[in-house]
Amino acid sequence: MQGEGNQEGVETESEEEEENPPPSKQSKKSPLEELFAEEDAMKRTSQERLMMSMEGRAEKEIQMYRETPPTITSSDPAAWFWTQKQTYPLLSCLAFSYLCVQASSTPSERVFSTAGNTICAERSRLLPEKADMIIFLNKNCF
Secondary structure, eight states: OHHHHHHHHHHHHHHHHHHSOOOOTTTOOOHHHHHTHHHHHHHHHHHHHHHHHHHHHHHHHHHHHHHSOOOOTTSOHHHHHHHTTTTOHHHHHHHHHHSOOOSOSHHHHHHHHHHHHHSSGGGTTOOHHHHHHHHHHHHHHO
16 A cells, blocks of 8 residues: 555656646746846837837838829939938938949049059969959958
8 A cells, every 4th residue: 555655646746747847947037137127128118119110100101202293204313302301201311321422433443443453464363253352352451
């Protein structure tokens, strides 16, 4: 009988372990995390709201832009977005980053000059990929 009682005790312990699994490492928080848990939750929700509102604003601006009548093709798009930057703040910021044009051809002339100095008779066996890398590094690192 005693052997049977021990077996029952062992079975109940294993059943209890199955019902109450040990806490995982993810659920255990450090004291610092526990202290600032409420603030972190508030920050997360405010960031999520900000992202959702930003997406909503962008979608609204795109919809308004699509509803505007088309302009003539000879007009300057950068100038148009400059005049409309109050109406379309997100789109105008995006447009300025993509519609920017360099004021002079000096940088491109400098690249051609560097290419002429790099690809010369002394370096006639230089592979095109290697020449591109050398020119890129010369213009961006020095």
